[in-house]
Amino acid sequence: MDVFVQAENRSLTSVDSFSPESIRKKIHLLKQKIGETPLIHIDNVNGSSIYAKLEYYNPLSHSVKDRPAVYMLEGAIKQGLVTSENAKFVEASSGNLGIAYGRAGKFLGLKTLIVIPSVSAGKTYRRIRETGATVEKTPDGYCPLRNERDGAIAKVKDMYLDDPNKIWLDQYSNQDNLRAHMEGTGPEIWNQIDGKVTNIVLGVGTGGSLVGITSYLKVENPDVESVAVQPQRNHHIQGLRNFQESLEPAILRKNRNLIDDWIEVSDEESFEALKYLWREGYLVGTSSGLNYVAARRIAKKNKGATIVTLFPDTCLNSFKLIQEHILNGSLDKK
Numbered sequence: 585m586d587v588f589v590q591a592e593n594r595s596l597t598s599v600d601s602f603s604p605e606s607i608r609k610k611i612h613l614l615k616q617k618i619g620e621t622p623l624i625h626i627d628n629v630n631g632s633s634i635y636a637k638l639e640y641y642n643p644l645s646h647s648v649k650d651r652p653a654v655y656m657l658e659g660a661i662k663q664g665l666v667t668s669e670n671a672k673f674v675e676a677s678s679g680n681l682g683i684a685y686g687r688a689g690k691f692l693g694l695k696t697l698i699v700i701p702s703v704s705a706g707k708t709y710r711r712i713r714e715t716g717a718t719v720e721k722t723p724d725g726y727c728p729l730r731n732e733r734d735g736a737i738a739k740v741k742d743m744y745l746d747d748p749n750k751i752w753l754d755q756y757s758n759q760d761n762l763r764a765h766m767e768g769t770g771p772e773i774w775n776q777i778d779g780k781v782t783n784i785v786l787g788v789g790t791g792g793s794l795v796g797i798t799s800y801l802k803v804e805n806p807d808v809e810s811v812a813v814q815p816q817r818n819h820h821i822q823g824l825r826n827f828q829e830s831l832e833p834a835i836l837r838k839n840r841n842l843i844d845d846w847i848e849v850s851d852e853e854s855f856e857a858l859k860y861l862w863r864e865g866y867l868v869g870t871s872s873g874l875n876y877v878a879a880r881r882i883a884k885k886n887k888g889a890t891i892v893t894l895f896p897d898t899c900l901n902s903f904k905l906i907q908e909h910i911l912n913g914s915l916d917k918k
């Protein structure tokens with residue numbers, strides 16, 4: 585039986601759940617279920633091949649965020665941060681990390697509280713609530729603005745400072761976020777494509793995926809080009825950031841030297857690409873549209889390249905947005 589079904593059939597809030605050894609064992613089980621997602625060839629442009637890694641095959645949140653969620657929880661257990669059954673993990677998330685945290689927390693017998701921007705409400709809110717996590721909303725948008733006083737991150741910081749039982753692992757500065765991709769996603773890509781990758785092209789939120797994957801690939805081959813992709817200002821791409829309007833997360837800022845190029849993709853281009861991907865049968869979320877546009881742009885500049893990107897999640901969380909902007913055709917009317 586699936587480990588998550590087993591978890592949901594049992595109460596995991598017993599004292600036994602707070603034995604670090606038992607949590608460690610369950611984390612080991614979780615890690616065996618996460619990753620090893622398919623890498624598929626999706627396009628040929630200008631003699632270059634484009635591949636996408638289907639991160640929606642991850643079982644907790646159906647997104648790339650399963651990887652850092654479990655690595656960060658493992659890090660917390662290793663550091664001895666969970667000392668009582670009153671411990672509660674708090675995190676700011678636009679959706680996917682919150683779902684991954686909530687489901688992992690339920691399986692491990694750990695309490696979770698996720699703060700999401702109100703723009704992610706609706707389906708995302710319900711999906712996190714269904715995991716058993718507590719969810720709070722703040723009035724910010726998809727991109728936390730600089731100096732935001734009442735945003736999700738500020739709220740988590742305040743709660744964490746005020747309450748000794750709260751544990752904030754901070755995905756924006758946590759090395760385990762990077763490690764998940766250096767030990768998982770990066771080596772998987774390298775092996776799945778027999779080391780032929782020439783460019784890794786990816787949208788950035790915390791920067792954990794791009795920096796972690798790039799760190800691994802550049803050790804194997806220093807000539808691999810790493811391209812960071814930003815959405816436009818005031819965008820509608822869940823999980824991503826534009827750094828003209830948003831603060832750069834510490835894990836990205838400290839590793840800027842690994843990134844060779846930065847490009848920007850508009851919402852309109854991303855949604856058009858998303859419609860194409862849907863027609864092709866990839867029921868992916870908005871950031872996959874953005875990644876696909878960026879990968880095609882890099883292919884046009886580099887003849888004969890082998891370009892890898894991620895399809896980070898499913899369309900489940902972005903359904904309302906997709907309905908407004910794609911099914912209702914508001915973009916077509918412009």
Ligand SMILES: Cc1ncc(COP(=O)(O)O)c(C=O)c1O
Pocket residue numbers: 647649678680681787788789790791792793794822823824869871896897
């Ligand atoms: C859909 C989606 N794409 C991309 C990302 C960005 O990943 P990272 O935080 O590793 O930069 C996220 C992060 O939440 C996401 O949810």
